[in-house]
Amino acid sequence: MKCVEAPSPNFNERQLPVTMIVLHYTGMPTAAEAIARLRDPSSEVSAHYVVDEDGTILRLVDDEKRAWHAGKSHWRDVEDVNSASIGIEIVNPGHDHGYRTFPEVQVDAVVRLVAHLKDRYEITRGNIVGHSDIAPQRKRDPGELFPWHRLARLRLALPRPTKNLMDPFWGxxxxxxxxxxxxxxxxxxxxxxxxxxxxxxxxxxxxxxxxxxxxxxxxxxxxxxxxxx
Known part of the structure; x- marks a missing residue:
């Protein structure tokens, strides 16, 4: 993958193999503010990659290291999601600063990056998730405007089921x-x-x-x- 190197000091050693990809939005008014925060030692947050709205991909933390993007989270019996995942921040102001649709060129870049990582680490579709999936009490990103269907059509995420649906009438x-x-x-x-x-x-x-x-x-x-x- 062609990436712009923008190293962040905010990482430590993984305790688990990579089995997940977690998609976020930056949730800040500008890309510059978000990137600065992800590279600020005092913030104690980071991600492996940032995808800007023009499609530029920045690499902040090496894949082999544990970036600090998931916080308190859980997915399929994994509690240390940071150790098990690659974190991708997608530039978007988010629900608190004017949430908007993701530009096509940005989504195209996310698709390329996810496809590369999925193949490299043999990640299953069910483990390509959003921040809101792993931390539902705290997070809403990447949000309802993110085009998961684009990823699903390329087998980069689970699809929304539409065929042979049956109601189990669960309480x-x-x-x-x-x-x-x-x-x-x-x-x-x-x-x-x-x-x-x-x-x-x-x-x-x-x-x-x-x-x-x-x-x-x-x-x-x-x-x-x-x-x-």
């Missing part, structure tokens, strides 16, 4: 048990449901378990979820 407890089995931390049920909706049903994020949510989750738990890939 709340059963739905959350299935959500936990899929990978989410469900200690805050409402937050976990909204994170799931933000990722797989972004047009309605209300924290309510309806038939569509149940059908999507059931399909995702099957060996080969079928969607518009």
């Amino acid at each position: 709340e407890a059963a739905f959350c048990l299935a959500l936990e089995r899929f990978g989410y931390d469900v200690s805050d049920r409402m937050a976990a449901i909204m994170a799931f909706q933000r990722r797989f049903r972004p047009e309605l994020i209300d924290g309510e378990i309806d038939a569509e949510c149940r059908m999507i989750l059931l399909a995702l738990l099957l060996p080969k979820p079928q969607g518009d890939e």
Whole structure:
């Protein structure tokens, strides 16, 4: 991958092999502010890569090192997500500073980077996730405007299931048990449901378990979820 080197001192040694990719948005008014913070020793945050809105990819931390992007998080029994993941920050002001759609050239660069990392580390589609997936109580990024379907069509992320859907008629407890089995931390049920909706049903994020949510989750738990890939 062609990257601009912009080293950050904010890293330490991994304790786990790389099995995940976590996508974030920067959530700051400008790219310059976000990059400066990710390189500031006092901030104690970083990421492996930053993808700017013009498609430029910056490398801040070497893949072999543990960047500090996930914070307190959980995914599929992994508690030290920083050790197990590559963190990619996508420049976007986020929900607090004028959240907006991601430019095509930026998404193209994200696709190239994710494809490269997925192949290099043999990462499964189910372990290419958003920050909101691994930290639903705290985070909303990369948010409902991020085009996950672009990645799914290239088998770089799980698709939103659309075929052969069946309603299992789960109650709340059963739905959350299935959500936990899929990978989410469900200690805050409402937050976990909204994170799931933000990722797989972004047009309605209300924290309510309806038939569509149940059908999507059931399909995702099957060996080969079928969607518009």
